[in-house]
Amino acid sequence: MKTAEEIKLTPEIIQKHGITPAEYGSIKKILGREPNLTELGIFSVMWSEHCSYKNSKNVLKLLPKDGPRMLVKAGEENAGVVDIGDGLVVVFKMESHNHPSAIEPFQGAATGVGGILRDIFTMGARPIASMNSLRFGKLDDNGNTKRLLSGVVAGISHYGNCIGVPTIGGEIYFDESYEGNPLVNAFALGLARREEIVKAKAEGTGNPVFYLGAATGRDGMGGAAFASKDLSEASEKDRPAVQVGDPFLEKLLLEAVLELLKSGCVVGIQDMGAAGLTCSTCETASRGNTGVEIDVAKVPQRETGMVPYEIMLSESQERMLVILKKGREAEAKRIFEKWDLHAEAIGLVTDDGLMRVKENGVTVSEIPAKKLADDAPVYIREEKEPAYLKSAGNFDPKSLGSAGDLNAVLLKLLDAPSIASKEWVYGQYDHMVRTNTVVLPGSDASVIRIKGTNKSIAISTDGNSTYCYLDPYEGAKIAVAEAARNVACAGAVPLSITNCLNFGNPMNPEIFWTLKKCIEGIRDACLAFETPVSGGNVSLYNQNPKGAIDPTPTIGMVGLIEGREPVTSHFKNEGDVVILLGQTREELGGSEFLKTIFGVKAGVCPRLDLKEAKALNDLMIRLAKENLLASAHDCAEGGLAVALAESCISNKGYEMGAAINVGATPARPAGGRRVAPTDVSTEALLFGESQSRVVISVSPKNLKKAEEVIQSSATPYEVIGKTGGEDLAIQVIHRGLTPIPVRVLSHTWRNAIGRRMRG
Amino acid sequence: MSCFLINGYPDTRSHTRFSVKFGVVVFPGSNCDEDCRHVLKNVMGQEADFVWHKDRDLSRYDCVVLPGGFSYGDYLRTGAIARFSPVMEAVQKHAERGKLVIGICNGFQILLESGLLPGAMLRNASLKFVCKFVELRVESADSAFTKKTKKGQRLRLPVAHGEGNYFADDEALADLKKNDQILLRYADNPNGSVEDIAGICNKKRNVFGLMPHPERASERELGSVDGRKIFESIVSQ
Numbered sequence: 001m002k003t004a005e006e007i008k009l010t011p012e013i014i015q016k017h018g019i020t021p022a023e024y025g026s027i028k029k030i031l032g033r034e035p036n037l038t039e040l041g042i043f044s045v046m047w048s049e050h051c052s053y054k055n056s057k058n059v060l061k062l063l064p065k066d067g068p069r070m071l072v073k074a075g076e077e078n079a080g081v082v083d084i085g086d087g088l089v090v091v092f093k094m095e096s097h098n099h100p101s102a103i104e105p106f107q108g109a110a111t112g113v114g115g116i117l118r119d120i121f122t123m124g125a126r127p128i129a130s131m132n133s134l135r136f137g138k139l140d141d142n143g144n145t146k147r148l149l150s151g152v153v154a155g156i157s158h159y160g161n162c163i164g165v166p167t168i169g170g171e172i173y174f175d176e177s178y179e180g181n182p183l184v185n186a187f188a189l190g191l192a193r194r195e196e197i198v199k200a201k202a203e204g205t206g207n208p209v210f211y212l213g214a215a216t217g218r219d220g221m222g223g224a225a226f227a228s229k230d231l232s233e234a235s236e237k238d239r240p241a242v243q244v245g246d247p248f249l250e251k252l253l254l255e256a257v258l259e260l261l262k263s264g265c266v267v268g269i270q271d272m273g274a275a276g277l278t279c280s281t282c283e284t285a286s287r288g289n290t291g292v293e294i295d296v297a298k299v300p301q302r303e304t305g306m307v308p309y310e311i312m313l314s315e316s317q318e319r320m321l322v323i324l325k326k327g328r329e330a331e332a333k334r335i336f337e338k339w340d341l342h343a344e345a346i347g348l349v350t351d352d353g354l355m356r357v358k359e360n361g362v363t364v365s366e367i368p369a370k371k372l373a374d375d376a377p378v379y380i381r382e383e384k385e386p387a388y389l390k391s392a393g394n395f396d397p398k399s400l401g402s403a404g405d406l407n408a409v410l411l412k413l414l415d416a417p418s419i420a421s422k423e424w425v426y427g428q429y430d431h432m433v434r435t436n437t438v439v440l441p442g443s444d445a446s447v448i449r450i451k452g453t454n455k456s457i458a459i460s461t462d463g464n465s466t467y468c469y470l471d472p473y474e475g476a477k478i479a480v481a482e483a484a485r486n487v488a489c490a491g492a493v494p495l496s497i498t499n500c501l502n503f504g505n506p507m508n509p510e511i512f513w514t515l516k517k518c519i520e521g522i523r524d525a526c527l528a529f530e531t532p533v534s535g536g537n538v539s540l541y542n543q544n545p546k547g548a549i550d551p552t553p554t555i556g557m558v559g560l561i562e563g564r565e566p567v568t569s570h571f572k573n574e575g576d577v578v579i580l581l582g583q584t585r586e587e588l589g590g591s592e593f594l595k596t597i598f599g600v601k602a603g604v605c606p607r608l609d610l611k612e613a614k615a616l617n618d619l620m621i622r623l624a625k626e627n628l629l630a631s632a633h634d635c636a637e638g639g640l641a642v643a644l645a646e647s648c649i650s651n652k653g654y655e656m657g658a659a660i661n662v663g664a665t666p667a668r669p670a671g672g673r674r675v676a677p678t679d680v681s682t683e684a685l686l687f688g689e690s691q692s693r694v695v696i697s698v699s700p701k702n703l704k705k706a707e708e709v710i711q712s713s714a715t716p717y718e719v720i721g722k723t724g725g726e727d728l729a730i731q732v733i734h735r736g737l738t739p740i741p742v743r744v745l746s747h748t749w750r751n752a753i754g755r756r757m758r759g
Numbered sequence: 760m761s762c763f764l765i766n767g768y769p770d771t772r773s774h775t776r777f778s779v780k781f782g783v784v785v786f787p788g789s790n791c792d793e794d795c796r797h798v799l800k801n802v803m804g805q806e807a808d809f810v811w812h813k814d815r816d817l818s819r820y821d822c823v824v825l826p827g828g829f830s831y832g833d834y835l836r837t838g839a840i841a842r843f844s845p846v847m848e849a850v851q852k853h854a855e856r857g858k859l860v861i862g863i864c865n866g867f868q869i870l871l872e873s874g875l876l877p878g879a880m881l882r883n884a885s886l887k888f889v890c891k892f893v894e895l896r897v898e899s900a901d902s903a904f905t906k907k908t909k910k911g912q913r914l915r916l917p918v919a920h921g922e923g924n925y926f927a928d929d930e931a932l933a934d935l936k937k938n939d940q941i942l943l944r945y946a947d948n949p950n951g952s953v954e955d956i957a958g959i960c961n962k963k964r965n966v967f968g969l970m971p972h973p974e975r976a977s978e979r980e981l982g983s984v985d986g987r988k989i990f991e992s993i994v995s996q
Contacts (some may be wrong), residue, residue: 154887157887157888161829161888161890161919161921162788162790162829162832162833163790164790164791164828164829246832247829247832248787248788248829248831248832248833248834249832251787251788251790251829251832252787252788339787340787426890427887427889427890427891428887428888428889428890429888429890430888430890430919431890432890432917432919432972432975432981433790433791433794433827433919433975434790434793434794435794435797435798435974435975435978435981437981438980438981440982449980451797451801565980
């Protein structure tokens, strides 16, 4: 067998590595010579879209990253760090694991959770919560979607439950555009004291470089490169590119790494995630402005006959690169041994700026670390407004005629998997371990307390891809706004976001255009809400043989509550007053109503006025601060009717009815607008998805004070009814729903997914 | 202002006197160890230390807690590897001396594997992990772990397990019933457990295993304080 150095690089080999002739020219320029096969492999993974963001970097720079609370900004480290006061910081990030999950849902999703958790604890923060944002094809009569959903949920459950980090919520949507290309975006958040934050840097010439954790195998070979291609029928053959996770080993790594970091013997540490040993060595060297020299023969291996090329590119899970302070090795080894972990010294920090790879003392690769890590090509891709937008935007929902019986419509919406209770999913996740989850999954935001302080963290993940399909800019703005509104409904001040940008092939100018528009939408919304982007990732090439997925930016919003209890979304007491905050407009385009009842994905998606949205959030936070809210629930998919139903039924075992009459009492206009103008159709009033609306309930004794606070804001409102009884009855001006028993609503909503999964 | 202001440190501490010394065992893969110690120390006001799985001396503790989690990854079978760890020899002796042992979730599974309690655990009937609040019925208040409850009392505690489907053969079941060893039953069985069994003790009534998590239901802000009844029983010795 020829060694890597002896193999002549033909144009075919170069092309197989996804390296273009121009990129090959840059590689030769950086090296001052031809690369060998190992070096070509190293460049190919570091310069893949997954690691280099070469196609998206140019537009990602539009995102706002600055803010008074931002301690580590997006792109600087493995995850963003946000100051929450009193010396505490939260570290959080969301990352996609879409392609592996499409091929092998259980391990793909499991290792997605493992990877994001490692990003958090290598920063010195203890992971305290996970969430996830999932997208699948239609659930009805589709064995493949059921298989993928079962596998993904079982994988997340397997990994998260075992490692003991609660999975406290998330979101799931079902839409045919994800057929065969599901999205698995895993979010994790950690907590640390400010001074505990550690950088992934290789500093101090002569400091030893340690390899910690699982032995290296051939699994996950070239996973980063694999995630940067379209999925095709042949992707099944890429199955070895999906890694296998071991949550127990990661639990040991987690405890050992946190103990190691506390001991003070660590200079820098980085997870071996995508592009494994390659990425962790060149990135730590680049950040430290140093070089790193390693010998692959010292790397623990679980397969025989592995060549340097394979060892450098392997994506075996649960591995870390640790740079120790020289002279502190014995102390570190005691900690490794305590946790029964395998660690090997594999190299040293050098001062020559090179990433040098040796095999038994013979150099097999030598690349300037900084150029490899940071000088990947950046492309400005061609962009073009998609042709479909025009016809989709011209669609008038009124042309569809009557939706028929409104009671039946409401029940159908509650039975739609995208709206229905996700209990079937989160019931499989341990969402309570660590005893901090004070708002369990199922409310607008999930909330965890921080023991020993008066602080709680509210988290919400959001992203409506139908809106983004119909209007990428507006849709992405709405994703941020909804996430902000959800944490504000819990009474939290939105602090910062992380995002995953899931799109199709960026070489398609129409797809690139939607990516750019979505980023612009996120930018404008983040500026309005003063929630900078702390980090995230980009997942391109989400295509199946039928085409690209709908543009799907998913947003993970983190908010802070101090000195008070969180607000939840369900009605609490009989006789509370129900109030609708915000303006309802004739907006049925892109709604779940059109999708579920008429099978139509068209129209103009709701407009979002950022000033209106910000004012509503400020109002929600003020109402919470003054302890005036019994409940608060965002109006989202399915509109006002679904929001009311959910407030009635989301507290299992304590369901409560309500009698609602929209338009019966005089609306309190703010800025001359009426909450529910008479020129809005009944369908739009009930099921339209106008933005910046919240249903609150207020105890009668707080009503006067609550109305004063609301009136002092710019948000219009209307008292629409009272809680109580065993039915939900909704009257809207002239039409309405006959009373429906809440137990019927609850049964439909709660069993919608389980029923399909069993069927 | 509510006691939420000091998260996890309710202003109404049940006990301020150090009456019972707890040792919370930490196996590799334990993940409810901190939760148990938090409740024992900060809610119950008791002394509670972590005990490393390689330790062999439990003589300073009155009550040993085997917490939930995935000890040794629960590879092979839940609790099957943990039973061979050095600390389990000490737990055996601790139990033989008549001192208290409580195993919660994975801790219960370890007690079954090590023979300190009769029966075995199967995968949930649904074949899925289940995490939710469940309602339990106290079957016997005659134990160090349930004396502060009443027979027939309902407790609302969370479960979180993939293998909580308790099984014992007819002979063992008859024995359990004859000796009043069944302390807790599910009101709405979440896992297929035989005769709805949620928690049992040994014949000497000093070793208790249960699948639900009392430590997750001992603070008002977590939605239930019924779990405190178990800890209050233990500390009122």
